[in-house]
Amino acid sequence: MLTLRRNYKIILLASISSVLCFASIILYLNYLQIQNLHGTGEVSVIFNDVDQLYSESEYIVEVEVIETQSFYVNESPFTLSKAKVNKVFKGGLEENIINILENGGLIEKRNYIFEKNPVFNVGEQAIVYLHKYYGPAAEDAYFIRGAYQGKFKFADNNSWLTNNESIEEQLLIPPNDVSEGLSNVKSLRDLKLTQ
Known part of the structure; x- marks a missing residue:
């Protein structure tokens, strides 16, 4: 017992x-x-197609993100991505490394996502439509046209410069919540940059 x-x-x-x-x-x-927090807001310009996006952008470049840093400015989340410039399609950009500022980012286990478009991660490659940024969040940086509308990531992170596919057929991922003219972009051919 x-x-x-x-x-x-x-x-x-x-x-x-x-x-x-x-x-x-x-x-x-x-x-x-990690807690995903989705935010919305108004963009100053809604781009209807790639022709409008092209004409209203200072620079168009292919980049590969090599470093990211997220932070708050006046309680608003931002991410500054250091990116290697692989190719310049438009503008007199001479730097090999640029800083790209985006709304959102991962700060203290909170992942801020603006209009269903996450910020860059290290290693991602994209075609970005840019203009020079002037403001309190960063010095010597560029901002994506239309907040997120001018960001087309390469599918599978394969730049056309390192892929054996034809340049025009390289697959891209368009941003979310954009006009039909931009959401239909599926390859470099659709951006009309290789002509």
Whole structure:
């Protein structure tokens, strides 16, 4: 009888320990979880097609993101991405490395996403339509035209410069929540930059 009671206590203590351990793991995983916060806002210009986007952009470049830093300015989240310039399609941009400023970013386990368009991650490659940024968030930076409308990421992060496919057929991912003229862009041919 004494052994049975002793075994019962051991089983009870092991069960309680298991439950407490499992609860601690769940609480810890919830603590580590990143919270996605989706924001909306008004853009100053809505671009209807790539021709309009082209004509109203100072620079059009192919970039590869090599570093990102997210921060707040007046309680608004921003990300500054350092990017290597692979090709210039428009503008007299002479720098090999540029800074691209975007709304949103990951700060203190909060991932701010503007209009369903996440900011750049390290290693991503894209064609971006830019203009020079002047403001309190960054010095010597460029801003994507239409906040996010001028950002076309390469599918599978493959730049056309390093891919064996034909230049015109290289697949792109258009931004979210844009006009039909921009959402239909699926390749470099659609951007009309290789003609």
